[in-house]
Amino acid sequence: MAAVRPSHPIPARMKGLNRAEICDVNFSEFVKHWSGKADARPAADEAILPGSQCSAEDFRALFESQLISRHLDLMARVLRVQNKVFYTIGSSGHEGNAMVARLARHTDPAFLHYRSGGFMAERFRKLPGMDPIMDSALSFAASAEDPASGGRHKVWGSKPLWVLPQTSTIASHLPKALGTALAIEQARRIGHQLPIPEDSIAICSFGDASSNHATAQTAFNAAGWTSYQKLPAPVLFVCEDNGIGISVKTPGGWIARNFAERRDLDYFYADGLDLAQGYGQVAAAVAHCRRTRRPTFLHLRTTRIMGHAGTDFEIEWRSIEELVHVEATDPLLRSAAIALESGLMSRQQVLDLYEATRSKCFAAAEEADRRPKIETLEHVMRPLAPYTPEKVSAEAARADFAERRLEVFGSEAKLPENQPPKHLAIQIGQALHDLFCKYPEALLFGEDVAQKGGVYTVTKGLFKAFSGRRVFNTLLDETVILGLAQGYANLGMLPFPEIQYLAYFHNACDQIRGEACSLQFFSNDQYRNPMVMRIASLGYQRGFGGHFHNDNSITALRDIPGLVVGCPSRGDDAATMLRTLAALAKVDGRVCAFLEPIALYMTKDLYEAGDGGWLTSYPAPEQAMPLGEGRVYASSEGDGTDVVIFTFGNGVPMSLRAMRQLEQELGWSGRVVDLRWLAPLNERFIAEQARDARRVIVVDEGRRSAGVGEGVITAVQEAGLGDKPLRRVVGSDTYTPLAGAAFLVLPSDADIVAAARELA
Numbered sequence: 001m002a003a004v005r006p007s008h009p010i011p012a013r014m015k016g017l018n019r020a021e022i023c024d025v026n027f028s029e030f031v032k033h034w035s036g037k038a039d040a041r042p043a044a045d046e047a048i049l050p051g052s053q054c055s056a057e058d059f060r061a062l063f064e065s066q067l068i069s070r071h072l073d074l075m076a077r078v079l080r081v082q083n084k085v086f087y088t089i090g091s092s093g094h095e096g097n098a099m100v101a102r103l104a105r106h107t108d109p110a111f112l113h114y115r116s117g118g119f120m121a122e123r124f125r126k127l128p129g130m131d132p133i134m135d136s137a138l139s140f141a142a143s144a145e146d147p148a149s150g151g152r153h154k155v156w157g158s159k160p161l162w163v164l165p166q167t168s169t170i171a172s173h174l175p176k177a178l179g180t181a182l183a184i185e186q187a188r189r190i191g192h193q194l195p196i197p198e199d200s201i202a203i204c205s206f207g208d209a210s211s212n213h214a215t216a217q218t219a220f221n222a223a224g225w226t227s228y229q230k231l232p233a234p235v236l237f238v239c240e241d242n243g244i245g246i247s248v249k250t251p252g253g254w255i256a257r258n259f260a261e262r263r264d265l266d267y268f269y270a271d272g273l274d275l276a277q278g279y280g281q282v283a284a285a286v287a288h289c290r291r292t293r294r295p296t297f298l299h300l301r302t303t304r305i306m307g308h309a310g311t312d313f314e315i316e317w318r319s320i321e322e323l324v325h326v327e328a329t330d331p332l333l334r335s336a337a338i339a340l341e342s343g344l345m346s347r348q349q350v351l352d353l354y355e356a357t358r359s360k361c362f363a364a365a366e367e368a369d370r371r372p373k374i375e376t377l378e379h380v381m382r383p384l385a386p387y388t389p390e391k392v393s394a395e396a397a398r399a400d401f402a403e404r405r406l407e408v409f410g411s412e413a414k415l416p417e418n419q420p421p422k423h424l425a426i427q428i429g430q431a432l433h434d435l436f437c438k439y440p441e442a443l444l445f446g447e448d449v450a451q452k453g454g455v456y457t458v459t460k461g462l463f464k465a466f467s468g469r470r471v472f473n474t475l476l477d478e479t480v481i482l483g484l485a486q487g488y489a490n491l492g493m494l495p496f497p498e499i500q501y502l503a504y505f506h507n508a509c510d511q512i513r514g515e516a517c518s519l520q521f522f523s524n525d526q527y528r529n530p531m532v533m534r535i536a537s538l539g540y541q542r543g544f545g546g547h548f549h550n551d552n553s554i555t556a557l558r559d560i561p562g563l564v565v566g567c568p569s570r571g572d573d574a575a576t577m578l579r580t581l582a583a584l585a586k587v588d589g590r591v592c593a594f595l596e597p598i599a600l601y602m603t604k605d606l607y608e609a610g611d612g613g614w615l616t617s618y619p620a621p622e623q624a625m626p627l628g629e630g631r632v633y634a635s636s637e638g639d640g641t642d643v644v645i646f647t648f649g650n651g652v653p654m655s656l657r658a659m660r661q662l663e664q665e666l667g668w669s670g671r672v673v674d675l676r677w678l679a680p681l682n683e684r685f686i687a688e689q690a691r692d693a694r695r696v697i698v699v700d701e702g703r704r705s706a707g708v709g710e711g712v713i714t715a716v717q718e719a720g721l722g723d724k725p726l727r728r729v730v731g732s733d734t735y736t737p738l739a740g741a742a743f744l745v746l747p748s749d750a751d752i753v754a755a756a757r758e759l760a
Contacts, residue, residue, distance in 0.1 A: 019314060020077045020306045023092065023327055030333050031340070031350050038343040048342050053280030056344055061125060062102060062275050063335050065132075066095035067354060069117030070332055071361040072136050077310050078362075084369040085140045087154035088310030091117030093303040094240050095331050096272025097205060098122035099282040100298070104203055104236075107196045109490065110163045111177040112156045113205040113240060115302075123161050130160070137364035143371040150383070150524035151374045159526040162196065164490065167522065170210060172514050174219035174237070175479050176529075177204030178295070179487020181235035182226065185293065187491060189469045192441050194491055201289045202487075205238040208255050209245020215479060215510070222480040223295035224264035232293035236286065237265075239297065240272065242304040247317055259297050266292070272300040273331040276338050303329045383525035385562040385680075386588045387627070396583035396624030404437040405621070408465050421615035425458045425601035427571025431578045432459065432496070434621050436466050439494050439582065444471045446481055446498030446534075455500060456536065456601050478504050482511035482533070486519075489529035494585060502537040502595070503551035516591045517562040528589025532581045537567070539701060539736055539746050540599035540650045547735040549598070550742060555706040557593050558679045564627070565679035567595040569652035572616040573676060576625035584627065595678070597649045606653055607660065614653060628682035631674040632689065635659070638669020641692050643756060646712045647699035648675045651747065655699050658752035665753075666760055681711045687719035695759045696726040701747055704730045727755035 042048060044057040054062070073090035080088050091097075098118035104110075106126035112119060117136070124132035138146040139154050148157035148165055157165030166173040181202035187194045194200075210216055219237075226233040241255050260267045266288060270281035282298065289296035305327050307314045314323060339345040345353070374380055409415050416422075416430035436442050444462060446454075450473045453460030463471045474481050478499055485495040499505045512533070519527050539550035557565050564584055568574035577594070584590040606613025633656060634640040643662065645655045655672045662668045673689050675681065690696050696716060700709035709728050716722065729752050732745040 018077070019323065019327070020074055023305050023330060024074055026327060026330065027332055027336065027354065028351060031336050031347050031354075034337070034340050034347060036337070036341055038340055041343040048338060048344065049276045052276040053283060054276050056342065058102060058279065059275055059338065059342075060344065062098050062122065063339060064353070064357070065098040065101075065118050065121035065125070066332055066335055067357040068121040068132055068361070069095050069098070071358045072117055072133070072140070073306065074358070075361045075365050076140055077306070079365055079369075080310055084365060086142045087140055089114050089308065090306055091115040093242055093305045093329075093331065094118060094272070096275065096278055096300065096302060097238065097240060099270070099272070099275065099279055100203065100205070100238055100286070100300070103283050103286045105197075105200070106161045108162065108201050108203055109177075109180050109196065110203040111166050111173045111180075111205070112163060113207060114156070115207070115240065116156045116205060119205070120156050120158075120163065123158075123163065127160055133360050134364045134368070137361070137368040138371060141365065141368035141371070142373060143368050144374050144379070145371045148524070149522050152380065152524070153522055155522050157523055159523070164519070164527050165522040167514065167518070171206045171213045171216035171219075172510050174204055174206065174216050175222070175483020175511060176486035176490070176515060177202050178219050178223050178233065178235050178480075179484040180490050181233050181295070181487070182484060183487045183491040183493060184234060185232040186443070186488060186493070190441070190443070192493060196491070199290060201234040201236055201286070203236045203238060205240055207245060208239055208241040208243065208250045209248065211239055211255065211258070218477055218479045219483065220262075220265060222475060222477060222483075224262060225475050227264035227295050233295045234289055234293045235295050236289045237295065237297045238300055240300050240302045242302045244304055246308045246312070255299055259299065262297070264295070266294055266296045267299065268296065269299045270301065272302045273329060274334050303331070305330055383523070384521045385590070386520070386525060387584075387590075388588060389626070391587045392580065392583045393624065393626060395587050396579045397622045398438070399621040401437045405434065408433055408437055416618035417620050419618065421612065421617050422571055423602055423604050423615055424568070424571045424574055424596070425456055427616065427618055428458050428574045428578070428596060429460055429462070430618055431575035432462060433465060435578060435582050436462065436470065439586070441492065442470065442494045442496060443488055444496040444498065445474050445484065447474065447476050447500045449473060449498050454498065456598065458596070458601065459498070478508035479511055482508050482516065485531045485533065486511070486516050486529045489531050490527070494582065495531045497531060497533050499533065499535040501549055501551060502535050502553065503548045505535055506553070506556060509556060512563065512591065512593075513560045517560050520562065520589060525589070530585030530589045530591065532578070532585055532592045532594055534594045534596060536598050537595040538597045538599065538649050539731075539742065540597075542599070546738040546742070550736040552702050552707075552731050552736070552746070554595070554678060554702045554708055557595075558708065558711070562591065563679060564590050564592040564677075565595065566592070566676065567597070567649045567678050568676065569597065569600060569649055569674055570614060570616050572619050573625065573631065573674075575619050576623050577676065579624040580627060583624070595649070599650055600653070603653070607657060625676070628677050628680070628685065630676050630682065630685055630689075633659075633672040633674070635663060635669040635671070640669050640671045641694055642668035643670035643695040643697060643759070644689050644693035645670065645672045645697045645699055645752065646675060646686065646689070647672065648678060648708060650701055651699040654747065654749050655752055657749045658756070661749075661753050662756050666756070668756075675708070675712070678708055681708075681715060683715035683718070686712055686715040687721065690716045690719070690721050690724065693724065695756070696724050697752065697755050697759070698726070698728045698730075699747055699752055700728065700730045702731055703733050705733050707731065725759045727759055729755050
């Protein structure tokens with residue numbers, strides 16, 4: 001459409017004025033001075049303008065939603081300076097996204113860009129009794145009564161409207177939107193009952209600048225990869241193209257050039273600045289996505305007025321002429337013109353509606369300011385990491401799937417608990433078989449996990465036992481793997497994504513840090529995306545791999561709020577820990593990481609070759625390990641108080657060998673404590689084990705400046721036990737080199753013995 005210019009251009013003396021005020025004045029002045037000829041008022045079901053697919057009824061609703069969005073923005077700019085509102089990134093210029101909401105269903109999961117005020121106002125119409133103005137005002141005011149996040153952040157979200165709260169930074173929500181679309185189809189393949197209709201689509205909106213981000217590109221690539229194989233992927237990518245990212249302009253025509261010719265991503269264009277013109281274009285894209293089940297790219301033309309946020313004083317870096325030109329493309333001016341040209345509304349009716357909407361928004365904001373705020377740390381953290389021990393314990397121990405187990409394993413004699421002791425890799429695989437018997441909604445996926453059974457054969461047999469519908473390979477993209485996991489979890493499935501090596505996790509860390517683990521926090525525990533992420537981890541692979549296959553960067557995981565991190569050192573622990581992790585996911589919606597020590601996968605012996613000291617029997621399916629419970633290995637003689645060694649993973653068999661040497665050399669009686677749970681650390685358990693010990697050694701294969709040991713030492717210190725002699729045996733601050741040089745930078749049995757001798 002052509003820009004609708006105000007009848008009276010803004011004079012130069014107004015250059016320094018607040019641009020939000022100018023946009024506000026522009027609208028009223030435009031309507032007051034409109035001098036066009038009005039057509040006969042259309043009936044509700046008639047086209048708002050000749051040739052438009054938008055009816056008068058549709059237009060009226062959309063126009064009202066646009067005005068709600070605009071006045072929420074204007075209200076925020078005014079009340080922010082009064083400290084009554086705490087968010088000013090607005091939707092002004094993007095109000096055309098209301099068309100997407102009107103043409104989609106409220107049961108189509110939506111992952112929204114932060115400029116989605118119009119979309120939200122319109123989607124609120126889908127269910128009776130909901131108030132978009134008051135709900136939004138509570139969110140702007142960071143009220144504890146905010147129905148989206150409980151006052152923790154300004155997010156667009158609603159449980160009944162299937163809008164999953166997003167921070168939507170750097171397009172990090174695109175992979176899980178694609179994952180949710182794939183989950184809609186996956187549910188049919190595995191017989192899972194969806195919480196939404198089977199023909200739903202996933203909607204994901206983002207800006208033109210964000211479309212260039214690696215996270216966005218990986219989602220587009222995976223969508224195309226899926227489409228190329230003729231697999232359904234009903235995701236509607238809505239690129240709201242306003243031509244600028246904060247202050248960096250998008251080259252003209254770039255979005256169309258970059259996306260219009262992708263054969264496996266179906267491209268549609270719509271004018272989001274003109275409801276009469278754009279409505280049919282948006283309708284075509286939505287209908288195409290729903291009908292064909294193909295990934296669809298909707299290029300929605302928008303603009304951005306009033307700056308990126310209230311703190312963005314555009315006049316400092318854009319010319320007044322450019323600002324006036326941009327403000328003349330305000331979609332509300334075009335909507336007012338349509339209302340007047342069509343005869344649907346008179347000038348006074350438009351102005352009355354405009355001012356009535358303003359009054360409602362300000363009244364709601366003043367009321368929201370009086371509502372309760374979050375005032376305690378406990379309140380802030382309440383939805384971050386829910387834990388109901390009794391329910392988790394009961395679920396972990398539930399073993400009501402004996403018939404299915406017999407079917408999968410073949411006979412009573414072939415059940416894993418009736419087999420001789422096995423090493424870690426086999427016991428993890430057996431535990432996964434059990435969990436897949438227990439949870440028919442469980443899925444396992446990643447790189448090489450299906451027919452091959454994983455690089456280390458840990459998932460061997462799962463593909464054959466449970467079919468490619470539940471165990472399948474993905475493309476080699478960790479971001480997509482974790483995006484898929486979130487999508488499946490959003491729709492009630494239990495994903496077990498595998499990351500092939502810990503070093504590869506860092507490629508996709510934000511999918512866990514910024515997305516998966518934040519969902520319960522930002523939705524006030526209304527939405528959950530439970531999963532158990534398995535990662536082949538840690539060091540000590542002999543003669544293989546270097547850094548990329550011997551990564552000891554555990555802190556990257558321990559630093560993620562709400563994430564549960566478990567790390568077994570032996571097979572029986574792995575099985576009982578996996579049962580608890582699955583129960584944590586099912587009962588409390590937790591996101592869990594399971595670090596599997598690669599070097600211990602095939603380890604059979606402990607002290608001497610052939611002793612079988614690190615083989616374990618498989619625990620019966622009703623046995624589970626409580627969250628935070630460690631394992632204590634005590635000396636066979638004495639009271640075990642000469643030294644306590646805290647460790648995990650590879651450090652456990654190393655410490656046990658060192659303890660035997662200390663018993664022989666120094667006559668000590670001590671304990672080796674396998675922490676097993678690395679986040680959250682059980683500080684009370686650590687203090688209890690340290691309290692009666694004369695000396696403390698912490699063996700941490702993480703790095704000196706960032707590992708697990710700091711948390712152990714802090715627990716000891718804060719328990720008032722800081723007077724005990726203490727040594728830390730820890731990895732060096734370096735990447736792991738290749739071959740034998742690797743063992744120069746990682747702790748060893750000898751290092752532990754040397755530390756003990758210093759304490760002696």
